[in-house]
Amino acid sequence: MKTFDDEGQRAILEPLTTIEMEHILKALASSRRLLILEWLKDPKSHFPPQVHGDQEKHGVCTQFIAEKLAVSQPATSRHLKLLSQAGLVTASPVKGWTYYRRNESNLSRFTRQLSTEL
Amino acid sequence: MKTFDDEGQRAILEPLTTIEMEHILKALASSRRLLILEWLKDPKSHFPPQVHGDQEKHGVCTQFIAEKLAVSQPATSRHLKLLSQAGLVTASPVKGWTYYRRNESNLSRFTRQLSTEL
DNA sequence: ACCCTAAATAACAAGTTAGTTATATAGTTA
DNA sequence: TAACTATATAACTAACTTGTTATTTAGGGT
Incomplete structure (x- = not known):
């Protein structure tokens, strides 16, 4: 659940639960x-050019991440699922591929809250 | 390894490694x-008065933490060891007791670095 | 319909984590 | 010295994590 402030610009989010x-x-x-998140900061410099989806816009496909991690495709898929369930990346399934990109607002929401609560 | 800035006030620390x-x-x-760290923010309100060491100064003894966690003393000891090895709490062994308190500078160093690196 | 590709899921093995009880260690006190 | 207390460590078990290979699911192209 989220509401918006007076200017309707920045989302005012409920704090994350414990x-x-x-x-x-x-x-x-x-x-x-952690490596995946680091690489996704700058897909262009870490992954080969993607002929199908736009890396900047939709993210990087699972295969590329699996190759760079040097673990199997299913293991990679599970890592991405965990990141996705935690809200740290966003998955965009498009025509057989699934693209993953960082969810910057959730990442910074998390670090902000950790800084005040920890 | 740490150095100090011109005023010798704030420690300038090497960044934490990956x-x-x-x-x-x-x-x-x-x-x-996480609960232990939360409780150690305000020992007085979370633990019984400690007749031996000063809770504010040296921290809280293992027993009290074990009782409040409701797990065994050895399990608690291991949790505290992990926190201690990570630098998030400081252990002060005094006369048979070991007191644990938050290491605020390491905690904030960590959150600051996470905020910039994540 | 058939084949091909990408990703997700299932099933399993190996390593790690987190709990237990029992024991060892260290310091204090009678 | 002996007894007592607090903590740490050892040994073990159960549960979780992370890797593997095999299979299933879903789309697109011929």
């Missing part, structure tokens, strides 16, 4: 998943 | 350990 914070921390407590 | 960041995230990815 359980959500814990899920996010678990999602981040993995060198592989 | 591996240290990951250890901290793993230490935080536990509801039990």
Whole structure:
């Protein structure tokens, strides 16, 4: 549930629950998943050019991430699912591919809240 | 290794390594350990008065934390060891007791770095 | 319809985490 | 020294995580 402030610009979000914070921390407590988030900051410099979807706009397909992680496609798929369930990345399924990109607003919402609550 | 700025006031610390960041995230990815950190913000309101060491100054003894967590003393000891190894709490062994208190500078160093790097 | 590709899911093995009880260690006190 | 207390460690078990390979699902192209 979210509301908007007077200017309707910045979303004013409910604070993340303790359980959500814990899920996010678990999602981040993995060198592989931290790497994925790091790479997704700048897809162009970390992944080969994508002939189908726009990397900047929709994100990077699972295959590319699996190759760079050097683990199997199913293992990669699970890492991405965990990140996605934690709200740290957004999945965009398009024509057989699934593209993943960072969810910047949730990432910063998390770090802001952690800074004040921890 | 740390150096100090011109006024010698605030410590200027080396940034935490990726591996240290990951250890901290793993230490935080536990509801039990998050609770401990929360309780240690205000020992007086969460623990019985301590006749031996000063709670504010040295921290809270293992027993009290074990009782409040409602898990065994050894399990509690391990949780505290993980937090301590991650640098998030400081252990002060005094006369048979070990007191644990939050390491505020490391906690804020971590949240600051996470905010910029994540 | 058939084949091909990408991704997700299922089933399983290996390693890690988190709990337990029992024991060892260290300091204090009678 | 012996007894008592607080904590840490050892040994074990159960549950969770993370990897694998095999299979299923879903789309697109011929």
